[in-house]
Amino acid sequence: MPFLFICSLSFLSDSFRILGGKNIGALFSNSELLKNPVVGVMIGVMVTVLVQSSSTSTSIIVGLVSAGAPVKTAIPMIMGANIGTSVTNIIVALTQASDREQFRKAFACANVHDMFNWLSAFILVIIECLTGYLETLTGKLVENIGADNVTDVKNPDFLKALTKPVTKALVQLDKDVLKGWAQNSPEFENATTLLRTECYQQSLGDQSCKFLFAYLGPEGFNIGETYIGIILLAISLCMLCGCLIGMVKILNSLLGSKVKGIIENVINADIPVQGLGWLTGYLAMVLGAIMTILVQSSSVFTSTLTPLAGAGLVSLERAYPLTLGSNLGTTTTSILASFAAGGDNLQAAVQISLVHLFFNLTGILMFYPVPCMRWPISIARVLGNTTSQYRWFALLYLCFMFLIFPISLFG
Numbered sequence: 488m489p490f491l492f493i494c495s496l497s498f499l500s501d502s503f504r505i506l507g508g509k510n511i512g513a514l515f516s517n518s519e520l521l522k523n524p525v526v527g528v529m530i531g532v533m534v535t536v537l538v539q540s541s542s543t544s545t546s547i548i549v550g551l552v553s554a555g556a557p558v559k560t561a562i563p564m565i566m567g568a569n570i571g572t573s574v575t576n577i578i579v580a581l582t583q584a585s586d587r588e589q590f591r592k593a594f595a596c597a598n599v600h601d602m603f604n605w606l607s608a609f610i611l612v613i614i615e616c617l618t619g620y621l622e623t624l625t626g627k628l629v630e631n632i633g634a635d636n637v638t639d640v641k642n643p644d645f646l647k648a649l650t651k652p653v654t655k656a657l658v659q660l661d662k663d664v665l666k667g668w669a670q671n672s673p674e675f676e677n678a679t680t681l682l683r684t685e686c687y688q689q690s691l692g693d694q695s696c697k698f699l700f701a702y703l704g705p706e707g708f709n710i711g712e713t714y715i716g717i718i719l720l721a722i723s724l725c726m727l728c729g730c731l732i733g734m735v736k737i738l739n740s741l742l743g744s745k746v747k748g749i750i751e752n753v754i755n756a757d758i759p760v761q762g763l764g765w766l767t768g769y770l771a772m773v774l775g776a777i778m779t780i781l782v783q784s785s786s787v788f789t790s791t792l793t794p795l796a797g798a799g800l801v802s803l804e805r806a807y808p809l810t811l812g813s814n815l816g817t818t819t820t821s822i823l824a825s826f827a828a829g830g831d832n833l834q835a836a837v838q839i840s841l842v843h844l845f846f847n848l849t850g851i852l853m854f855y856p857v858p859c860m861r862w863p864i865s866i867a868r869v870l871g872n873t874t875s876q877y878r879w880f881a882l883l884y885l886c887f888m889f890l891i892f893p894i895s896l897f898g
Contacts, residue, residue, distance in 0.1 A: 490649070490650070490653075491726055491729075491730050493649075493650055493787055494650050494653050494654055494726065495723050495724075495726035495727040495730060497650060497654045498654065498657065498658070498719055498722060498723035498726065499575070499578075499720070499723040499724070499727065501654075501658055501660055501719060501723075502716050502717075502719035502720035502722075502723055504537065504538050504660060504665060504681060505660070505681050505682075505712055505715055505716035505719065506537075506712075506713065506716035506717070506720070522560060524562075524563040524612050524615070524616055525563070525612065525896060526563075526896060527560065527561075527562070527563030527564045527566075527567065528563045528564070528566050528567040528570070528608055528612060529567060529892075529893035529894075529896045530563075530564055530567060531544065531548070531563065531564035531565060531566060531567020531568040531569075531570070531571060532567040532568075532570045532571040532889065532893045533567075533571070533893050533894075534547065534564075534567075534568065534571065535567070535568045535570070535571025535572055535574075536571045536574050536889050536890070538665070544568040544571065545565060545568050545817075545818075545820065545821040545840070545843055547665075547666055548561050548564050548565055548568065548821075548839060549821050549825045549836050549839055549840055552835045552836050552838075552839045558622060558625075558626075558835050558838050558839050558842070559619075559622055561839050561842075562615060562621055562622060562839070562842050563612060563615075565821075565839060565842050565843045565846060566607070566608040566611060566612060566846055567608065568843075569604045569607070569608065569814065569843070569846065569847065570601070570604040570605055570608055571889070572600075572604075572785055572786055572817070573597065573598075573600040573601040573604055573789070574885070574889045575786040575789075575790050576596070576597035576598075576600055576601070576786070576789050576790055576792075576793050577594070577597045577598070577601065577881070577884075577885050578727070578885070579593075579597065579727065579790045579793045579794065580593040580594045580596070580597040580793050580797070580881070581881055581882070581885070582727065582728045583793075583794065583797045584878050584881065586797075587875045587876075587878075588875070589797040589798065589799075590797070590874060590875055590878065590881075591871045591872060591874065591875035592796050592797050592798075592799060592803070592871065593793050593794065593796055593797030594870060594871045594874045594875075594881055595796070595803050595867045595868050595870065595871025595872075596792060596793050596796030596797070596801070596803060596806045596867070596871075597789075597793050598863075598866070598867040598870045598871065599803060599806060599807050599810060599863050599864055599867035600789055600810045600813075600814075601867075601888070602862070602863035602866045602867050602870075603807075603810065603811065603814070603850060603854060603863040604814075604850075605888075606850075606853075606854060606862060606863060607846065607847075607849070607850030607853065607854070610853065611846060611849060611850070620849075621842050621845055621846060621849075622838075622842070624845060625838045625839075625841040625842050625845060626838060628838075628841055629834050629837050629838045629841065655698060656698055656699065657698060657699050657700060657719075657722075658682070658698055658699070658700040658719060659682065659683040659698045659700075659701075660681045660682065660683065661678075661680075661681060661682070661683045661684070663675070664678045664680075664681055665681060679705065679712075680704055680705050680712060681712070682700060682701065682704040682705070682715070683698075683701075684704070684705055684706060700715060700719070703715050703718070758770075768807075768808040768855070769808070771805060771808035771809050771812065772808045772809070772811050772812035772815070772851075773812060774809065774812060775788065775808065775809040775810065775811065775812025775813040775815075775816060776812040776813065776815045776816035777812075777816065778812075778813070778816070779812070779813040779815075779816025779817050780816045780819050784817070785813040785814060785816065785817035788809075788813045788816075789809075789810055789813050792806050792809060792810070803864055803867060803868060803871075804864065807855075807861065807863065807864055808855065811847075811850075811851050811855060814847045814850075814851075815844070815847050815848070815851075818840070818843045818844040818847060821839075821840040821843045822837070822840040822841070822843075822844065825837045825839070825840035870884070
């Protein structure tokens, strides 16, 4: 069931990419608009919501910088990309709306990630506009980087190796087209679909391009990208809801009240050594970062935390540092993408990927070490309590924060 849950997140991501289509490129096309840092943040939010992956959106932004876009323009987009990834957690939390207590805990867990990203972006956009802090710091770090320093690097993507047999059998997207549209590349101007094409023109022995949705695409019935995206979205949401409901029921049935209490106490307990209890949160951050690097997706890791929090196994106070660690772990993707980009603007590409890292590190320094500054926990708890009483508020929050509010700022 966890395997199908991860597959459903992959299908959800692909469905949003198909539905977004060339609109992703349209967000990057107005160079004058991009000079406004607030608009830049909202573009980052919208792109990540469309592609359902901050790793993908930050890699696209790194690609834009390596193609010649100014680092200063891309910094707010990186901040927005961090915000957009938390929409997946909220969608996952919505599936637990049937039980008020579980929904309260799950929605609070989903929003602790969201609130950290919004607060960090709000403060750091102001600091960046006034001082150029991130641009200056990362600029100093990449001064001596050149093409000769680069070695070939690849993402340690263990999770996709497990899920590929299932996901590739249903749908395959051409990522070159996705990045080409995002960067408004003339080479992909006439491309009409994100689905991989020319699948049946390969040698008979190679079946790498044969997938179910190919029959609905340009080489099959050609029902259109919108309908393909809607069908895939429906499949992914059904799988997601089914898996989450199943996992929660299995957890509740397997774990009696005594066993559940023991697990809850162990996971949420501090290090049992006098004077070292404060280190527990930092160890949780390291764990969150390692797990995210291994699965190469902060959305998968934090979305897995959400039902566990709903079941009462992980407290909000423990989920918070795990989420912060996940935010750090996902920055490895953009760093590796920047080295892979190469070209004349390699230094700028590495710089913008380091902006992603230092944005998260600065946010952690602001909102974790001092207990009274852990505002995301307090705000998330209030939102969780509100949604448990008024369940319609969760849907309103999702639509407003990730759709209506970003779009309204374009006006």
